[in-house]
Structure formats: structure tokens, C-alpha cells
Amino acid sequence: MAKVNRNYLKLPGSYLFSTIGKKVNAFIADNPDKKVIRLGIGDVTQPLTPTITAALHRAVDEMGRAETFRGYAPDLGYDFLRNAISVNDYKARGCDIEPDEIFVSDGAKCDSGNIQELFALDNKIAVCDPVYPVYVDSNVMAGRGGEYDKVLEGFTDIVYMPCTEDNGFAPVIPDTVPDIIYLCFPNNPTGAVISKEELQKWVDYANDNGSVIIYDAAYEAYIRTEGVPHSIYECSGARTCAIELHSFSKNAGFTGVRLGYTVVPKDLVIDDVALHSLWARRHGTKYNGAPYIVQRAGEAVYSDEGKKEIKGLVDYYMRNASYILNGLKQAGYSVSGGVDAPYIWLKTPDNMTSWEFFDHLLTSANVVGTPGSGFGPHGEGYFRLTAFGSYENTVEAVDRIIG
Amino acid sequence: MAKVNRNYLKLPGSYLFSTIGKKVNAFIADNPDKKVIRLGIGDVTQPLTPTITAALHRAVDEMGRAETFRGYAPDLGYDFLRNAISVNDYKARGCDIEPDEIFVSDGAKCDSGNIQELFALDNKIAVCDPVYPVYVDSNVMAGRGGEYDKVLEGFTDIVYMPCTEDNGFAPVIPDTVPDIIYLCFPNNPTGAVISKEELQKWVDYANDNGSVIIYDAAYEAYIRTEGVPHSIYECSGARTCAIELHSFSKNAGFTGVRLGYTVVPKDLVIDDVALHSLWARRHGTKYNGAPYIVQRAGEAVYSDEGKKEIKGLVDYYMRNASYILNGLKQAGYSVSGGVDAPYIWLKTPDNMTSWEFFDHLLTSANVVGTPGSGFGPHGEGYFRLTAFGSYENTVEAVDRIIG
Numbered sequence: 001m002a003k004v005n006r007n008y009l010k011l012p013g014s015y016l017f018s019t020i021g022k023k024v025n026a027f028i029a030d031n032p033d034k035k036v037i038r039l040g041i042g043d044v045t046q047p048l049t050p051t052i053t054a055a056l057h058r059a060v061d062e063m064g065r066a067e068t069f070r071g072y073a074p075d076l077g078y079d080f081l082r083n084a085i086s087v088n089d090y091k092a093r094g095c096d097i098e099p100d101e102i103f104v105s106d107g108a109k110c111d112s113g114n115i116q117e118l119f120a121l122d123n124k125i126a127v128c129d130p131v132y133p134v135y136v137d138s139n140v141m142a143g144r145g146g147e148y149d150k151v152l153e154g155f156t157d158i159v160y161m162p163c164t165e166d167n168g169f170a171p172v173i174p175d176t177v178p179d180i181i182y183l184c185f186p187n188n189p190t191g192a193v194i195s196k197e198e199l200q201k202w203v204d205y206a207n208d209n210g211s212v213i214i215y216d217a218a219y220e221a222y223i224r225t226e227g228v229p230h231s232i233y234e235c236s237g238a239r240t241c242a243i244e245l246h247s248f249s250k251n252a253g254f255t256g257v258r259l260g261y262t263v264v265p266k267d268l269v270i271d272d273v274a275l276h277s278l279w280a281r282r283h284g285t286k287y288n289g290a291p292y293i294v295q296r297a298g299e300a301v302y303s304d305e306g307k308k309e310i311k312g313l314v315d316y317y318m319r320n321a322s323y324i325l326n327g328l329k330q331a332g333y334s335v336s337g338g339v340d341a342p343y344i345w346l347k348t349p350d351n352m353t354s355w356e357f358f359d360h361l362l363t364s365a366n367v368v369g370t371p372g373s374g375f376g377p378h379g380e381g382y383f384r385l386t387a388f389g390s391y392e393n394t395v396e397a398v399d400r401i402i403g
Numbered sequence: 404m405a406k407v408n409r410n411y412l413k414l415p416g417s418y419l420f421s422t423i424g425k426k427v428n429a430f431i432a433d434n435p436d437k438k439v440i441r442l443g444i445g446d447v448t449q450p451l452t453p454t455i456t457a458a459l460h461r462a463v464d465e466m467g468r469a470e471t472f473r474g475y476a477p478d479l480g481y482d483f484l485r486n487a488i489s490v491n492d493y494k495a496r497g498c499d500i501e502p503d504e505i506f507v508s509d510g511a512k513c514d515s516g517n518i519q520e521l522f523a524l525d526n527k528i529a530v531c532d533p534v535y536p537v538y539v540d541s542n543v544m545a546g547r548g549g550e551y552d553k554v555l556e557g558f559t560d561i562v563y564m565p566c567t568e569d570n571g572f573a574p575v576i577p578d579t580v581p582d583i584i585y586l587c588f589p590n591n592p593t594g595a596v597i598s599k600e601e602l603q604k605w606v607d608y609a610n611d612n613g614s615v616i617i618y619d620a621a622y623e624a625y626i627r628t629e630g631v632p633h634s635i636y637e638c639s640g641a642r643t644c645a646i647e648l649h650s651f652s653k654n655a656g657f658t659g660v661r662l663g664y665t666v667v668p669k670d671l672v673i674d675d676v677a678l679h680s681l682w683a684r685r686h687g688t689k690y691n692g693a694p695y696i697v698q699r700a701g702e703a704v705y706s707d708e709g710k711k712e713i714k715g716l717v718d719y720y721m722r723n724a725s726y727i728l729n730g731l732k733q734a735g736y737s738v739s740g741g742v743d744a745p746y747i748w749l750k751t752p753d754n755m756t757s758w759e760f761f762d763h764l765l766t767s768a769n770v771v772g773t774p775g776s777g778f779g780p781h782g783e784g785y786f787r788l789t790a791f792g793s794y795e796n797t798v799e800a801v802d803r804i805i806g
Contacts, residue, residue, distance in 0.1 A: 001613035002582040003523040004676045008684055018478070018687055043474035053467035056696070057460060063659065064456035066793075071446035071658040075421070106509055106661075106691075113689030117544070120406040137688045141520070179405040210404035255474040256466065256695045258509075273407045281411055284421055285540045286516030288509075292659045293459070294694060390469075 007143045010155075016133050016374040017041050023358075024368050031366075037397040039324075039385045040368040042188065042342070044253040046316060046390070048297075049309035052252065055300035059293035073289030076280060077104025077261070081295045084302040085261060089246070095233035101265050101276065103283055104298070106290050108218045108247035108260040113138040114286075115214055115243060115262065118278045119180060126159035126178030128171045130189050130375030130382070132216070135182040153377035162378040163190060169336060169345070170194060173201070177209045183232075184216035186223060189375045189384040190345040191337015196229045203232065206241035212270060213242040218260075221251035221314050223340045239265040243275065250342065250388075251310050252301045259290055259298045317342050320394040321387035331402035342387040345372070357383050365400040410546045413558075419536050419777040420444050426761075427771050434769075440800040442727075442788045443771040445591065445745070447656040449719060449793070451700075452712035455655065458703035462696035476692030479683060480507025480664070484698045487705040488664060492649070498636035504668050504679065506686055507701070509693050511621045511650035511663040516541040517689075518617055518646060518665065521681045522583060529562035529581030531574045533592050533778030533785070535619070538585040556780035565781040566593060572739060572748070573597060576604070580612045586635075587619035589626060592778045592787040593748040594740015599632045606635065609644035615673060616645040621663075624654035624717050626743045642668040646678065653745065653791075655704045655713050662693055662701045720745050723797040724790035734805035745790040748775070760786050768803040 013019060020040055028036055048056075062068035076082070082099035090097035105111050112134050116125075125139050136158060139145055146157030154160050159178050161171035169192035171183070183202065185194045206213050215232040223230055232242045244263040248254035264276045290298075300306045325338035334347040348357040354371030361367045361383075372382030389397065416422060423443055431439055451459075465471035479485070485502035493500035508514050515537050519528075528542050539561060542548055549560030557563050562581050564574035572595035574586070586605065588597045609616050618635040626633055635645045647666040651657040667679045693701075703709045728741035737750040751760040757774030764770045764786075775785030792800065 002526055002615045002673045004674045004678070004681060005521055005523050006674075006676075008521070008681050009676065011684065041475070045469075045472070045474065047469045047472040048463075048466045050467070053463050056463040056466075060451075060456050060459040060463065063451045063459075064453070066448075066450045069448070069450040069656075069659075071448065071656075072444070073659055106694075109691045110689060118408055118411070120408050123405055134688060141685070141688065212405045253472075253474075255691075256472075256476055258691060258694045270405045271407045271409075273409075273412065275407070278407060278411050281414065282544070285537060285544065286513060288512045288658075288661060291509075291661045291694065291697060293696070 005141070007141050007145070010140055010145060010148050011137055012148055016370070020368065020370065024362070027362055034366045036362075036366045036368060037389065037393045038368040039389050039394070039397055040370045042250070042386050042388060043255050044250065044388045046253055046313055048253055048257070049306070049313065051300050051303060051306040051309055052297050055296045056293055059296035063293065070292040073292055073295065075284045075287065075289060077102065077289065078292070078295045081298050084299050088302045090231065090233065093230060093234060095231050096239070097233055097263055097265065101263055103262045103264065103279060104290050104295060105260050105262060105287070106258040107249065108216065108245045109134060111245050111260055111262045112214070112216060114282065115245075116142055116144070116180070117282060118275055119212075123179035124157070124159060124176065126161055126174055126181045128163050128182070128184070128187070129154070129160040129377060130163065130372055130379030131182070132184060132188045133375065135214070160376065160378070163187070163192065164378055165347070168192070170198065173205055178211055180212050180214060181206060182214045182216070184218070186219040186341035188219065189343055189370065189372065189379065191339075191341035191343035193223065193225065193228045193340045196227060196234060199229055199232060200235045203235040203238050203241060207237050210270070211241065212268070212275075215242050215244045217244055218247040219250055219341050220246075221310070222318065222342050224318070225340050228340055233263070239267040241268065243268065248298055248301060251314060253313055254297070257294055257297060259294050316391065317387045320389060320391055323394055324385055324387060324398055327398040327402055338387065344385045344387070346383050346385065348381050348383050351381075354380055354383055361401065365397070367397045367401060408544070410544050410548070413543055413548060413551050414540055415551055419773070422777075423771065423773065427765070430765055437769045439765075439769045439771060440792065440796045441771040442792050442797070442800055443773045445653070445789050445791060446658050447653065447791045449656055449716055451656055451660070452709070452716065454703050454706060454709040454712055455700050458699045459696055462699035466696065473695040476695055476698065478687045478690065478692060480505065480692065481695070481698045484701050487702050491705045493634065493636065496633060496637060498634050499642070500636055500666055500668065504666055506665045506667065506682060507693050507698060508663050508665060508690070509661040510652065511619065511648045512537060514648050514663055514665045515617070515619060517685065518648075519545055519547070519583070520685060521678055522615075526582035527560070527562060527579065529564055529577055529584045531566050531585070531587070531590070532557070532563040532780060533566065533775055533782030534585070535587060535591045536778065538617070563779065563781070566590070566595065567781055568750070571595065573601065576608055581614055583615050583617060584609060585617045585619070587621070589622040589744035591622065592746055592773065592775065592782065594742075594744035594746035596626065596628065596631045596743045599630060599637060602632055602635060603638045606638040606641050606644060610640050613673070614644065615671070615678075618645050618647045620647055621650040622653055622744050623649075624713070625721065625745050627721070628743050631743055636666070642670040644671065646671065651701055651704060654717060656716055657700070660697055660700060662697050719794065720790045723792060723794055726797055727788055727790060727801055730801040730805055741790065747788045747790070749786050749788065751784050751786050754784075757783055757786055764804065768800070770800045770804060
């Protein structure tokens with residue numbers, strides 16, 4: 001008699017963004033005349049840039065001719081892309097990451113969900129609170145969560161590191177030493193960043209305690225402030241304690257194209273085992289590479305023209321971020337983020353809960369945001385807006401909210 | 404102190420095809436003048452067809468314009484593709500599978516590796532022997548394998564169902580009742596097929612015992628014999644016991660494009676839990692959909708022109724299969740498969756082991772095949788050749804082997 005993985009049943013409700021999607025669809029069905037503006041899910045809206053589409057067209061043509069057709073990609077990614085990543089995202093910043101330490105994938109969400117497989121089930125996980133739900137949910141599904149505690153609104157075996165106004169939305173090193181520490185900067189959902197000095201403390205802590213840091217750098221392209229690290233490998237000693245996740249979704253607009261990568265340095269050895277070899281084994285066994293045409297699009301991101309276009313995209317969204325941040329601030333909201341990140345984190349007014357404010361915003365302004373409590377108990381009383389809309393919609397949404 | 408998942412360390416050696424790749428690369432480095440022909444890994448060689456590339460180009464253009472740009476895909480796949488699959492692969496065959504029971508993914512390899520996550524760790528797994536390595540390896544990595552036994556050349560907790568010349572390469576129902584049964588027809592690696600009557604026995608057995616069948620139908624497009632089922636849902640009762648995996652790799656040549664799907668019927672309830680909801684949760688949490696442009700290519704496979712072109716591709720490869728099968732047979736080899744499948748399974752001559760024959764073929768004929776023992780202990784003494792080469796190379800390879 002087959003038995004299901006009952007850890008799945010411990011997850012309360014459905015995935016946050018599925019719930020939001022259902023609520024919004026119900027509202028639209030009841031109010032077909034209303035123009036709903038979505039600043040909720042972190043999905044981009046601007047089209048792929050000309051250099052990217054040209055690269056895709058060229059690759060499609062190659063796939064249509066016998067002489068240039070490509071079958072299975074190398075498990076870990078094509079060299080042309082791994083080399084471009086190593087040169088541009090690492091060596092240009094003084095980070096010593098070689099192409100063969102870079103694993104190309106179909107996105108940072110998949111990698112951030114799958115990476116926990118490399119670790120034993122009795123590792124203690126620490127996450128920021130609020131947090132991107134995938135880190136927690138994927139560990140709960142594997143059995144590292146313990147039980148869901150309704151009072152705590154969290155899992156008994158997971159260490160939550162509160163990130164609130166009081167600590168400037170920066171996690172504090174917890175009392176219990178965690179085995180695996182998930183960090184995401186610029187942060188989703190709060191939009192907070194970390195200085196190199198503060199990040200160095202986490203790297204030192206991990207090395208001192210034999211912990212591994214899973215560093216999610218999906219939003220690094222949005223960093224504008226000098227001294228804010230783009231990669232954890234800017235910190236000394238990170239090669240022996242940190243894995244880094246990257247996405248092409250938010251810089252190049254690849255949410256529907258699907259491309260990401262994960263760095264596992266060869267010096268990261270735990271329990272006498274190199275995590276690099278385990279992740280290579282996982283890729284070899286359970287993955288078949290990102291599509292050739294998509295990897296060529298990724299390569300184009302690093303061309304001179306591509307870089308200019310990508311900067312244009314990021315600038316476009318950051319203009320939105322400024323408009324939201326300044327508009328809400330002037331209207332008296334308590335807001336943070338939005339300077340080095342495409343997310344604005346605001347305190348709900350009038351002591352509304354996050355979901356109350358969600359409903360209020362949807363019905364009164366027809367604007368969709370994300371309830372902070374969906375990211376963890378310390379997100380209660382907060383709300384996330386994203387800068388990924390069109391400029392026109394963003395302006396209209398802010399004017400409706402503050403109007 | 405972080406601890407690794409030591410189940411990974413139980414896997415002997417590296418993934419089969421990685422090992423072959425290394426051996427071949429070493430041979431080529433030592434023999435740069437030799438023309439090596441690869442009939443080893445099941446990778447296609449013929450280009451994407453015109454209807455497919457046209458669909459890809461159109462979708463790329465859509466992604467380059469703001470009005471038609473698409474961000475995140477629906478978690479479970481676009482309706483246009485799920486509908487086309489339901490109509491063409493199921494309803495046209497009298498199988499009652501609805502679009503919302505179809506989960507679009509980036510390939511059957513990923514799905515066949517990930518599907519085991521839905522089940523508790525104490526489920527007993529049964530696989531054919533020889534077998535596509537991913538079923539075993541993914542379960543071992545999760546902890547369902549027990550220990551590797553060097554004498555058995557297998558894992559102590561896995562039930563192996565021998566498929567040999569004696570039983571016509573068809574598995575026999577095992578003495579121990581397995582909880583999860585992996586079946587693949589047309590079979591990789593043996594090229595054997597199963598009749599509807601025989602498959603019905605497995606479905607009845609699974610329903611009687613509360614077992615779940617994971618049915619890998621990646622090669623169904625190669626079936627030519629009347630009465631051989633294309634889908635397990637042709638059998639009555641399969642909706643309550645079977646999950647089916649499908650690939651676009653082998654029919655449409657998408658090995659480098661990456662598209663597949665998995666069917667989880669809503670009637671498949673285990674332990675009072677619908678597996679459909681668990682798989683949806685997995686997709687929602689750890690996956691972000693197949694690329695929009697790739698899903699449009701998948702849709703084009705089901706257009707009238709697309710179907711004609713795909714049939715042409717399959718016919719092309721099956722001409723190769725016939726050439727290999729007949730050539731080797733006439734030369735006195737003992738061969739099977741190759742009639743309803745793109746794989747030819749041959750007995751190694753002169754009592755050579757599978758790897759001895761691999762080395763022999765590589766050095767004497769400069770032809771790459773796959774050692775049967777790489778698929779399991781009962782694959783020892785066998786060897787797999789694939790029909791996925793070009794016709795010219797296939798003819799040359801066979802002539803070299805039998806010459």
C-alpha cells in the first residue's frame with residue numbers, strides 16, 4: 001500500500017501567490033468593469049529587449065538546421081554562458097568564481113527549492129521572517145520543518161530571524177546555531193540591503209560554526225548604493241561556506257523565459273563531502289539542462305548592447321520604485337525598501353492586518369499587493385508593493401492609493 | 404554543523420551517461436583522426452521541423468512586444484497546450500484525461516526524478532532490471548534505496564524485476580508487493596513493448612494492492628504494432644492507480660528544447676490524499692513553468708502540419724532502427740527491440756561483458772553504444788544501440804560493426 005509524503009500536508013493553505021491569484025480572479029469576475037492594477041507578484045511587465053530577441057531568433061534558426069542543431073545540453077550549462085557569468089558577474093567584481101563552479105538552471109525558484117536536497121534531514125534551518133516562502137516550504141516538504149504551530153504561525157523546527165522596523169529589517173544572529181542559513185539581499189520581501197561589513201559577520205559566523213549560507217542574490221542588479229555587495233563572494237571566506245543563487249528574471253525580464261544559475265564553490269566541503277559534486281550529481285540525475293535557445297539569450301545579456309538594454313530595464317523599474325516610495329511617504333505611510341530593490345515594504349495604516357489591507361486596497365483602489373503576513377508572522381502588519389508594473393500603471397496605482 | 408545528505412554517497416560511480424561521455428572524450432583526444440559515431444545516449448540528431456521553428460519565432464516576437472509579452476507562466480502550464488495534449492494524446496484514444504490533470508514541465512527526466520517526492524520514505528519501490536537509471540538513483544538519493552550490495556549489484560531495499568531473454572524482456576509480478584512500480588513502455592533500454600492485456604494485469608494488481616504505477620510513456624510515438632497501448636489510461640481502472648510521464652524529446656526532437664508533461668488523474672487517491680493536489684503543490688512551490696516560447700512550440704506539435712512533420716521524424720528514426728535490427732540479425736547477432744521503439748537491445752557476442760563490448764566497439768568500429776550493465780545487473784551481457792543518429796551515420800556504423 002503506497003503512502004504519501006505527509007510532510008506536504010503540514011503546509012498551511014496553498015502557496016501564497018496562488019491564493020492571491022484566486023482572490024484577484026474572483027474580484028475581477030464580480031467587477032468586470034474595474035481596471036485592476038497588479039503590484040503584487042514580482043512579475044515583470046516590460047518586453048524582452050532587442051538584443052535578447054535577436055539572440056533567441058538566431059538560436060531558433062540554428063535549431064532548425066541539421067548542421068547547427070543541438071540536442072541535450074551539457075548537464076551543468078553551456079561553456080559560453082558559464083564563461084560569460086564568471087567573467088561579468090564575478091571576476092569583474094574581484095570574486096574568484098570559475099566557470100565550472102557555475103550551474104546553469106531554469107531559474108532561481110527551482111534551485112532555491114531543490115538545494116535543500118543536498119543536506120541531511122536533521123539539519124536545522126534558519127530563515128529571515130518575513131521570508132520568500134520557497135525556502136521554508138521546500139524544507140517542510142522534505143521533513144525539516146517539524147510541526148506547524150498556529151500560535152507561532154511557524155514551524156517548530158525552523159529558526160526564524162525576525163526582520164522588523166526595530167532592527168532595520170536586518171536579521172540578528174540567532175541564539176540556536178543553525179546548520180543552514182538562508183539569506184536574501186536585496187531582500188524579498190522587505191527591499192532591505194546588507195552592507196559588506198554586516199555580510200562579512202555572517203560569513204565569519206558560518207565558517208566558525210560549520211554552517212552553510214544559501215545566499216539568494218536574485219535582485220542584485222537593483223543595487224545602486226556604493227558598498228552594498230552584489231555577491232556574497234565579495235566577503236572573504238565565503239568560498240568555504242556559501243552557495244549563491246542568481247536569476248535572469250528580474251534584471252533581463254526572463255520570468256517567462258526561465259534561466260538562472262547557482263554557484264557552488266569547490267572549496268565548500270561539509271562532512272568531508274564537496275557540495276559541488278553533490279549538486280553536479282543532482283543536476284546529472286534529475287535535470288537535463290536549460291534550453292539551448294534560452295542559454296543563448298542569457299549569453300546576450302552579457303554583450304555590450306545587452307548590458308545597456310538591461311540597465312535600461314532596471315532603470316525603468318527603479319523609476320517606478322521611486323515613485324511608489326516617494327508618493328506613499330508624502331502621503332504619510334511608513335515605507336522602506338525601494339532604493340536598492342524593486343520592492344517597497346509599507347506598514348499597514350490604522351492597525352489593519354496584512355490581509356485586511358490587501359482586501360481594502362483591492363476593493364477601494366483596485367490595486368493588488370502582497371500581504372506581509374504571507375511571508376511569515378513578522379510580516380504581519382506590513383504589505384509589499386513591487387516596482388515591476390508599467391510606469392503608467394504604477395503612477396495610476398499610487399495616485400489611487402494616496403488619492 | 405551542517406550535514407550532507409549521505410544517501411547521495413551510496414550511488415556507485417557517476418551517472419551512466421556522464422561516464423560514457425568521459426570515456427568517449429578520452430578516446431577522441433587520443434584518436435583525433437577517427438570519426439566516432441554515437442549511437443549511445445538517446446539524443447536526437449535531426450533538426451526541429453519548420454512548423455516548430457515558425458512557432459518559436461512567433462513566440463519570440465510576442466515576447467519582444469509590450470502588448471504580447473508574457474511573464475510567469477501558469478504553474479501547471481498554459482491552457483492552450485494542456486488542451487491540445489488532452490484532445491490529441493488522450494481523448495482521441497478514448498482516454499478520459501482532462502486538461503487540468505496534465506502538468507506541463509521541462510521534461511520527463513525531471514518529472515521522473517521528482518515524482519518520488521510525493522511518497523513517504525518507507526515506500527517499497529519496484530523497477531525493471533535493466534532500467535532507466537533515474538528511477539533508481541532519485542529514490543536512492545531520497546533514502547528509499549537501502550544500501551548498495553556489490554554482489555547483487557543493486558540496492559537492498561529496491562525490488563528488481565528481471566527482464567531478460569527468458570521472459571521476453573517483460574517484468575513478472577514480484578513476490579514482495581511493491582508500493583510504487585515504475586514501468587516504461589516502449590521500454591528504455593530494451594525496446595520491448597507490452598500488450599494491453601498484459602498492462603491491464605499490472606493495473607489490476609496495483610488497484611488490488613494499493614500500489615501506484617509510474618508509467619513512463621516517453622517513447623509511445625514509436626509504437627507501430629496494433630494493440631500495443633500508447634497510454635496506460637487505455638486500461639480500465641488506471642485512473643485510480645497510475646501516473647503517466649510524457650516527453651516531447653523523442654517524437655518532436657526537443658531534447659535541447661525541454662518540454663514534457665505528467666498526468667496525475669484526480670481519482671488517484673492514496674492514504675486519503677489526492678496525489679493531484681500534492682503534485683500541484685510541488686509545481687507551485689519548486690517550479691515556475693516551462694518557457695512560454697517552448698510551450699508554443701509544444702502546441703505546434705499538435706497542429707495538422709506539425710503532426711505530419713513529427714510523423715516524418717519518427718519514420719526517419721525507425722528506418723534507422725530497421726537497418727540496425729536487420730543488419731545485426733543477418734550478421735548473427737541476437738537482437739530485440741527496434742520494432743515499436745528506437746532502441747535495439749543486443750546480446751554481446753563471445754561472452755563479453757557489456758563494458759568489454761563497449762570498449763571493443765569504440766576501439767574497433769569507433770561506434771558508441773550503451774553498456775547494458777549500466778542499466779542494472781540483468782543488463783549485463785547486453786548492449787543498447789539507438790536509432791537517433793543520422794541515416795548515413797547509422798548505415799556506416801552498422802556496416803563497421805558487422806564488417
